[in-house]
Amino acid sequence: MPRFGFFAIREFHIAIRDVTHLRDMVSLAQLADGSPESLEQLSAANDLVYIRFERIDGGDTISEIPAYAGIVPQVKDAVKRIDVIIQAGLPLDEKGLRQLGIELDQIVARMNDEYYKYGEEVNVDLYAAETNLNRFNYQIAFALTVLSALAIGTAVLLIGRRETISKLEFLAWRDATTELKNRAWMSANRDGLLERARLSGQQLRLFLIDLDHFKSVNDTFGHHIGDMLLKTVAETLQSVERPDEVAAVRLGGDEFAIMAIGPSDDLGHRLREQLNRFADLDGHQVRIGASIGMASFPDHGADISTLLRNADSALYAAKAEGRSGFVTFSPAILSQIDLQLGEEAAIKQALDDDELFLVWQPQFELASGRMIGAEALVRWRDRVSGTVRLPDSFIPTAERSDLILEIDKVVLSKACAQAVRWVPVSAGDFICAVNVSGKTLQADAFFVHLVEVLQQTRLPPARLQLEITEGVFIQSKDALNTLAKIRKLGVSLALDDFGSGYSSFGYLADLDLNQLKIDRSFLNDLESSRKKQDVVGGIIALANSLGMTVMAEGVETEGQLAFLIAEQCHGAQGFFMSEPIEEKLLTNHLIARRGNLKARAGSKLNLSA
Known part of the structure; x- marks a missing residue:
């Protein structure tokens, strides 16, 4: 094990926790700069950081890691400046606290980045270096206890402020934000829980819990709401704790664990129900959402390392099923994961070998019958099997990984390159539509790529339309900010699959x-369903009132088309008019129709092309 492996990871984790706690106390002090209680809390938090960086670190752990060498002085400087504010007394210096808050935010972000990078380098996690950790479990626990005792004694002597040993001991084994047991506690106690289950002949169930879209909550509502969400989750987990039987742990970030000794019950299903709900957080209705994976001793492993791997595999399967699920480990899951990883590798190879290509779904204006655009649809010509694969067979896999980012970039580049070739042979309002995933819109690099593609191809921005899904509205502020910048470029935006997902009526007037x-699901049975007719008619009326056009997708019958025309729907696409076609055929259609567009503009509907 590397010299600083286990100890450094643990010290980094606690150091980040303490600095984050100090940042929270600075925020509270800003809100109540005249409160004696806020002064006391700020003082206590500052003392803890002083202890961590001046006494416990002692120059032997954090400051010897190159990535942290520049961080330690920044933290020490912040502590000194906060001491000056504290000594000045009430009311506290609000301007100084605000500046320190900004600096602490930057410090915490940098510490988190380096924490994960370093953790990957030494490969120390919950189930790595298991043999060494088992061998030195008692020595580690003893060393940490002595380390804490020495630090406490030194701090009391040096600082002279009234810090209680019980508070420091509590924080050593507890998460500062949620007050749940922390990762260090789990590392020191998990083998004991397993041995207790073994000796009593009982099961030990290990639940791994990962919150869905937690980053989006932070980005959309702010870290204050994110912390409130974590505390709400912690309350749920604490409610199932039982001394010596069920322990709840925050592993870090949005990851939690439950270790439960005893016979099987419905704990996993109860947790899923309680964690997948909306919570009122400071006036915001925020959906919690959590995926859970479970493995148990002795059925799924005889040691903690195996249980962790298998519970993590079950969690992976729960997320792959669409999140917010609960999955118990089974050997079949490993086969599914192997298939998933194999599919990801195949997609990567397809991207490298340029096996993705586009076909185009023509879009028609219903008032005139003329072709007014085409939607780019990606296909994969699999060189191994020789078949052409449709998006449904590989896009879900890509969306569960970062591969969708690369696919979206490739599709956008290919679509814009083709669209510019159609400019001379198409009407001025002919638009090429490209689908973009919510994950892609959150990536900073996408907007830069979009600008570069438009510049390289010289495609007029008005000729491009990006199709987004309703889920974008709950993704993050980053996605919404990107949409605003895209509109400023002159690129149009279409809300795809409207009505099939999250309710977006509140956003339509603002964006x-x-x-x-209109999602194709609304067109199924449209001719015979009065309710669907009312819904489709309502969507068209709503869009018209907001100055938006409506495009119906999935039109497959003459009856569906007739209804849309009667309701004054702007446009439609679907197999009834044309199936997706290759670019050469579409080019021929555009050339053939070019001379007749004006003449046909006022004629009756003609969808022969």
Whole structure:
């Protein structure tokens, strides 16, 4: 094990926790700069950081890691400046606290980045270096206890402020934000729990819990709401704790664990129900959402390392099923994961070998019958099997990884390159539509790529339309900010699959959308379903009132088309008019129709092309 492996990871984790706690106390002090209680809390938090960086670190752990060498002085400087504010008394210096808050935010972000990088380098996690950790478990526990005792004694002597040993001991084994047991506690106690279950002949169930879209909550509502969400989750987990039988742990970030000794019950299902709900957090209705994986001793492993791997595999399967699920480990899961990883590798190879290509779904204006655009649809010509694969067979896998980012970039580049070739042979309002995932819109690099593609291809921005899904509205502020910048470029936006997912009515009046696309599910049985007719008619009326056009997708019958025309729907696409076609055929259609567009503009509907 590397010299600083286990100890450094643990010290980094606690150091980040203490600095984050200090940042929280600075925020509270800003809100109540005249409160004696806020002064006391700020003083206590500052003392803990002083202890961590001046006494416990002692120059032997954090400061000897190159990535942290520049961070330690920044933290020490912040502590000194906060001491000055504390000594000045009430009311506290609000301007100084605000500046320190900004600096502490930057410090915490940098510490988190380096924490994960370093953790990967030494490969120390919950189930790595298991043999060494088992061998030295008692020595580690003893060393940590002595270390804490020495630090406490030194701190009391040096600082002279009234810090209680019980508080420091509590924070050593507890998460500062949620007050749940922390990762260090789990590392020191997990083998004891397993041995207790073994000796009593009982099961030990290990639940791994990962919150869904937690980053989006932080980005959209702020870290204050994110912390409130974590505390709400902690309350749920604490409610199932039982002394010596069930322990709840925050592993870090949005990851939690439950270790439970005893016979099987419905704990996993109860947790899923309690963690997948909306919570009122400071006036915001925020959906919690959590995926859970479980493995148990002795059925799924005889040691903690195996249980962790298998519970993590079950968690992976729960997320792959669409999140917010509960999955118990089974050997079949490993086969599924192997298939998933194999599929990801195949997609990567397809991207490298340029096996993705586009076909185009023509879009028609219903008032005139003329072709007014085409939607780019990606296909994969699999060189191994020789078949052409449709998006449903590989896009879900890509969306569960970062591969969707690369696919979206490739599709955008190919679509814009083709669209510019259609400019001379198409009408001025002919638009090429490209689908973009919510994950891609959160990536900073996408907007830069979009600008570069438009510049390289010289495609007029008005000729491009990006289709987004309703889920974007709950993704993050980053996605919404990106949409605003895209509109400023002159690129139009269409809301795809409208009505099939999250309710977006509240966003329609605020966002600069150009078009709504009615999901094909509303067109099924449209001719015989009065309710669906009312819904579709309502969507068209709503869009028209907001100055947006409506494009109906999935039109497959003459009856569906007739209803849409009667309701004054702007446009439609679907197999009834044209199936997706290759670019050469679409080019021929555009050339053939080019001379007749004006003449046909006022004629009756003609969808022969």
